[in-house]
Amino acid sequence: MITVGEISYTNIMPLYYYLNKEAWKKEGVRFISGVPSFINSLMKEGAVDVGGISSFSFGENSSDYCLFPDLSVSSFGAVGSIFLFSKVPASRLGGKTIALTSSSASSAALLKVILSKFYRQEANYSVVHPDLQAMLASHDACLLIGDDALAAKRVSSGLFVYDLGEQWKTFTGCPMTFAVMAVRRSAAEKSGRLLEKIKTQMQESRDRCVREQFRPLVRTLHPSLGGDEKSWHSYFSGLDYYFNGEHEKGLQLYYQYAYECGLLSKQPVITYFDGCMSVGR
Template identity: 30%
Template sequence: MKIEKKLRIGHMPYLNSEIFYIDLLPGLWDLSKAYPRQMSKLVKSGHLDCGPLPVVEIFELEDILIPLDNFGISSNGPAKSVCLFSNLPIKELRGKNISLTSQSSTSVKLLKLLFSTFWDVLDIQYVDESYPHDAILLIGDNALKQKDNLSYKYVFDLAEIWKQMTGKPFVFARWVYRKDTDQKLVKKFSESLSFSVEQSYAQSFQNIINKRSSVYMNENEVKEYVSNFVYMLGDNELQGMKLFRQMLAQNSII
């Protein structure tokens, strides 16, 4: 008996990615939960075929990847879930310890870019999450849970500051697949992905609200949050993505 090949799809567990999965039609694909940096490694090694990868990882792996239509995650202003939480004003962070998330390299490089070009604050000491620190970069649901925590005096939304600096939206992730992936399966999966996105818009995100409302985000907050993102990248989003890549290169941020 012939065993049908299945696509191995990365499942990003963040709330702002729920739109892609919540009404995904069944098909020849299996989902594997993975956070951004981990997902990139799995796609690179061939253990996953497809997923919403952080844009920085796409820049580095572009020789083996193809965009999956224009599916992605972008914010044209505050994202609310990629934030620097600090006990000090930005200018007073010179020479201080800043803890970096281990989940995504895109947000880390965006933060470094903002410090060097927008804020002009140098000599930052970047440490991992286990070290004592004066500020911490959090992303995804961890940032959402932290937003009402009064243990930090200042909250800086990186996408909002990028918008102020460049006038462009910031693209956090884009759906891509490996070049050696079965094209027929990719086409079928793309149709299912499109259906899931369309269903959420048709229901005004009520499907996501019902599933993801919690003690740290009520129904209105969930709706406001998920409706804030752009999930189909247009020319403006792609220009913002290109500009981010150019600025990383110009400032030697690796």
């Protein structure tokens, strides 16, 4: 049996939207959904075999995981749903308190890297439940991601708002990869063929969503999500769902900085599913 983890945010949907889940369920494939930190921990425990996880979590566990090639949630600039909301400018956050959403791994580490390396600010961080008002009632700034960040942005007037994808691009010139599609090596060795089919369907789902300019996806989603169709289109268009040499270069730089900041205990090694799969089931 294979368990697929699915991040419960709008941003990753193009990779899952056209998966034939009912057919997969008949083949014994299970789907589990949750915020990134939840899927990260299930994957680490071995309760999830494959799925979208935080790129930072991949970095922490790179010896046990490999990557589905050419799939990610990345941005080449503004990401549109990963924001630092602050009462003071970023250049004055040294010694201040910052609340980090408990849902994130990649963006929490990215914020620490950006503030430490590029703004030279050492702040005091705590990890809390994502809620803009509650976070700012007791902290000077807060980090929100995904759908929480999209909602918070609509009510953030009067605050300094920083898009972390944009910040990363400004300071490094690189794209940032927030989520990767990771596979446990043990699953790749045992169920290579089945995983190969899931990988192909995810790539096809992404290709179809991109080809359709996300229109059917937006139409299905937007009544439940609020906002207008136009802003959802521009949100999806600002995200990038591929992973090639340029993304890998950006991710390696992120890992290097995270290592230098003491957030990773060693430099991760990126390996790909095609190299570690077996031709078993």
